[in-house]
């Protein structure tokens with residue numbers, strides 16, 4: 001059997017198991033106590049408990065009807081699903097083994113059929129496109145009402161920042177149309193890019209980065225349960241490396257524990273450097289040294305071969321840039337350039353072109369000013 005990831009094993013199952021986030025959790029608890037179900041936005045950086053809180057909140061408020069009345073859809077998973085997969089019929093899926101088809105595959109198969117029927121009823125014979133499919137995926141769960149249900153349903157839209165502005169408008173209409181039957185919890189890293197019309201219809205709850213002492217206390221709890229010894233320096237090192245992301249902290253603890261049952265600061269540092277960070281450092285060094293074409297090849301490898309998200313790569317490059325001994329003036333210029341590229345990646349079609357442009361400009365920025 002696959003060893004269970006500790007961040008899944010220790011995923012909070014009730015409010016008491018949450019670390020930090022006191023004011024948000026206490027707001028959610030009072031909503032449960034008063035049985036108040038509103039549309040909500042949970043926002044904050046990765047690994048801070050947004051998805052876990054959406055689960056615990058929905059379970060607490062829906063009680064026995066949770067299985068029937070709760071659904072969580074990951075917007076990015078749907079958006080990037082291959083059309084060939086989405087098109088599969090229920091019969092096609094039935095031919096596959098249980099572990100070859102996911103709940104999402106089954107749901108999207110129904111969604112595809114419904115979206116095609118809706119187009120047909122408008123006299124259109126073209127197959128549904130990506131955004132029509134996504135809209136139908138949201139609408140389908142929101143609109144179905146089971147006769148025996150007295151309770152309202154909850155639809156969690158995870159990674160909802162992947163919704164375009166026009167899709168947000170469609171979502172706003174769906175929220176209003178099915179407000180008798182369904183409430184939405186939108187999960188997103190930040191509020192920027194969100195339409196004010198959507199924000200104003202939701203209760204907004206913030207999940208800030210976790211504090212160092214909260215991370216350390218949680219790590220020492222897990223270490224005790226897993227029989228590993230973790231000294232102060234080692235847990236400080238994990239807290240520092242994870243930068244407020246508790247999922248990363250727990251993962252780092254688990255990886256470090258593979259070296260033996262005593263974890264030291266050195267062991268943490270050996271394991272904390274990811275391939276992405278290491279490669280990003282090499283890419284930045286090559287670019288600054290003028291070996292642009294090597295840097296470009298490496299970045300293509302990261303995106304096209306290793307499958308890293310271009311924005312993740314940009315973030316790793318930024319993390320490396322801020323550690324370099326630039327003057328404040330140079331750092332200002334370099335970071336403004338990173339912000340510009342970040343914006344272009346979101347707006348543009350070919351993100352590789354924009355990452356390559358960043359690399360090409362790094363040498364100029366740094367030699368001109370050092």
Ligand SMILES: Nc1ncnc2c1ncn2[C@@H]1O[C@H](COP(=O)(O)OP(=O)(O)OP(=O)(O)O)[C@@H](O)[C@H]1O
Pocket residue numbers: 006007008010011012017018019020021044045046047048049050051052053207246247250
């Ligand atoms: N506040 C927290 N209290 C306890 N555990 C937490 C907390 N935040 C994160 N974790 C741990 O990290 C894991 C990931 O948490 P979760 O999926 O809720 O993060 P998230 O905020 O939704 O992140 P992402 O934005 O990457 O989806 C959980 O399974 C749990 O082990």
Ligand SMILES: [Mg+2]
Pocket residue numbers: 050051052158187
């Ligand atoms: Mg999440």
